[in-house]
Amino acid sequence: MHDKTLTQLAASLKSGEFSSRELTAHYLQKIEKTDGKLNSFITVTGEQALDQAEAADKARAGGGDTGILTGIPLALKDIFCTRDVKTSCGSKMLDNFIAPYNATVVEKLSAAGTISLGKTNMDEFAMGSSNENSHFGPVKNPWDLKAVPGGSSGGSAAAVAAGLVPAAMGTDTGGSIRQPAAFCGITGLKPTYGRVSRYGMIAYASSLDQAGPMARSAEDCAHLMNVIAGHDVRDSTSVARGVPDYTETLNAPLSGLKIGLPKEYFGDGLAPEVEKAVRDAVKMYESLGATVREVSLPHTHYAIPAYYVIAPAEASSNLSRFDGVRFGHRCKEPIDLMDLYKRSRAEGFGEEVKRRILIGTHTLSEGFFDAYYTKAQKVRRLIRQDFLDAFEEVDVLMGPAAPTPAFDLGAKKDPVSMYLQDIYTIAVNLAGIPGISVPAGFAGGRPIGLQILGTHFAEAQLLNVAHQYQQATDWHLQLPAIAEENA
Amino acid sequence: MQWETVIGLEVHVQLATRSKIFSGASTAFGAEPNTQACAVDLGLPGTLPVLNEQAVAMAVQFGLAVHSDIAEVSVFDRKNYFYADLPKGYQTSQMYHPIVGPGEVEITLDDDTTKRIRIHHAHLEEDAGKSLHEDFLGMTGIDLNRAGTPLLEIVSEPDMRSAKEAVAYLKAIHAIVTYLGISDGNMAEGSMRCDVNVSVRPKGQEAFGTRAEIKNVNSFRFVERAIAFEVERQIELIEDGGTVVQETRLFDPERDETRSMRTKEEANDYRYFPCPDLLPVVLDEAYLDHLRSQLPELPADKRERFQSELGLSAYDASVLSASREMAEFFEEVHHVCGDAKQAANWVQGELSGALNRENLSITNSPISARQLGELLSRVMDDTINGKAAKQVFQALWNGQGENADEIIETKGLKQVTDTGAIEAMIDQVIAESPAQVAQYRDAEPDKRGKMIGYFVGQVMKASRGTANPQQVNGVLKAKLDALL
Incomplete structure (x- = not known):
């Protein structure tokens, strides 16, 4: 069962090949046996999942209008608030936090009949590119246990790649869906900012955060997007705009598709084997009828500096609510309010989170605000304009999702070299456009991701372009050895 | 030396919306602590604000009433600071692009003259909760019912020159917001509070003196007293060779004095930046026209x-x-x-x-x-x-x-206008008052007018107040004069 895509599983459930309860039990068993090696889950909600599966089977047996995802098991990054189930955000700060409500994404998935197997590991508060910043320990890459799975949605990526769950929800603030998808050899879509509600998703950088699906194929992602996309009155930044059926256009032919290759995405720092895999993929597109040209995104090299002003600035404010007063970690025996704040936060937050709070607090300070924050916002507008200009010429942009395949655990010691991981993904968040990472080969047994970018609200086109590639290739169907252990 | 007082006011008006500015929780006053605070008000992780349209309409109505420019685009900013009754660690306010731009209010002074006080701007923001320092044995209780209540902060120019003018201005603001129905204006319940900026300068000098800000004064009377104390304190300080420092002070109504709370050096750096969870508020002419047409x-x-x-x-x-x-x-x-x-x-x-x-x-x-x-x-x-x-x-x-x-x-208070009944009562009074009748008769004609009052009183008494006094007067005079 676990070697099937979500789309295939949905068909099997519909035909009655197996029940949701059988499917759910199978995945729970796989998690039980395998996840000790991967550490991809923080919380597994087995009992609850089996109950939901039985309910889904009943609903199917009862006939009527059950959605095609009814009975499909999923996992949620531990950043999505879930009623009655701990939501830790990968932090000691929230190790005791149980939200009294569900995130909108969780509500929608539940209403669609899907089953939640649990909450996946992540970099603390989504700050990281290797999943090494988790209070609950690092996640291992299923393709090579010495390698990181990427981050911050590393748990979701690893769980899907290892066949512990057919699909999972992630969030992407600077590449946190696409980079781990690339590292783990799965398909991950970051939708347009505002396409999916952020309500109930613990905020890292509010103007950049976006939830999206992580699955085996673009088709799987299309099914999930059909469920989670749309306006939410509880999120003012979600966009009131019609949601297409993302599966409908998956098979549109690509003849005449204009692909742009940003020259800045093929420069120094790009591993040759990654470049080769990406250029091979582009050739495949040419054979499918696409035309290719080089384009320029001239402000690309400002993206990381701008991001590391804007994201920490927002984070420093967003994370102020973790003060030990109403929820979350509280230090023992505080002597006064200031002591309560200082020790609760010093004890509750990890090093990277503290670093970004400090950076953000500094850049927003009187006397520095204009030099940092205001200037970074100007850069952000220029970066966005770069993309809009490029999309005047071409339909989609293609390039690597990350400069190298997954690196070894512990390999990146200094923060800046870690930040450079996100060089191809971060600008996309600053511009608010959608991007998808699809498996496009291997180097040294570790997967490589092709990133495809489209203009605002072009998710259907990205899924179509990715799906056509996946019809012509089988990179996305390959499974790591660990997926077959205990099978 | 002759001194001139310069005063500017920041008035916080609690808007009378049914729900909070960014959540659906009720704003009703006086509920049990923490029963009117929802997940958004508590700042629970993952929650997001949604702007209450009514609060926007009320701010605009105020702006129209004081002839302000209403901003076509206004933006909410976060004011960051830590405090136990501030759940998110920031207050959502409008620092750089407030909804209500410059305007003016006319005040009436005691001598019936009027004066125009300019309004610098007014902005929307959320209120914080309350810290309760009593009843918790050395600890502090937090009540978040008030957290997220919509406030309109109305900032005047330093146009007032006396405590009386400041009070007149505050009363004028009070009248406007209550007329508009955008606030109950109840100062005792904190629906209207004000921060008073006070400075003094030698009469004739153009440059302003250094100001002190007196926080959270919550009655007309306290505003007057706080200013009176503060003006005297500053003048004395300067005349004794000292200098006024820019600081925040608290008014203590029990002792009738202001006390230093924190100086400029100790002031917070609030690290304002635009709130990324809220879209800019964009208002068009049609919307303003609609509200204008509904102004009372x-x-x-x-x-x-x-x-x-x-x-x-x-x-x-x-x-x-x-x-x-x-x-x-x-x-x-x-x-x-x-x-x-x-x-x-x-x-x-x-x-x-x-x-x-x-x-x-x-x-x-x-x-x-x-x-x-x-x-x-x-x-x-x-x-x-x-x-x-x-x-x-x-x-x-x-x-x-x-x-x-x-x-x-x-x-039985109906006025008796039946002439017969009145005549009968009069006849009886005259019959029972021979001495007074004699006095009346013997008096100088111009004194008699006064003396008739006695008889009127007796008749009114007899009628238990129901007789028509004019009628009684007329008939009595005729009857008494007939006895002359």
């Missing part, structure tokens, strides 16, 4: 109309238009009885006196405007005389009847 008559217009249309004096018009409740009460009384002067006299006289004695506001008056109007109608159609009217008023006040007619009936 405002205090200044009402005062003007009371004088020009109803013929009230400037003083009466000013008193009766000072608050929306007072004006509405008066207008209802007038509407029922049809006589503006009579209505004005009774509302400001008998009614206000009784309300003051029992420390009631006009909204809690035991006598409704309709009841008072009906009572005055009975005076005007001569059913009762003025003296009986006061009895009826008292009876209505005490709830001894539904309306004036009922009380007049049960108490």
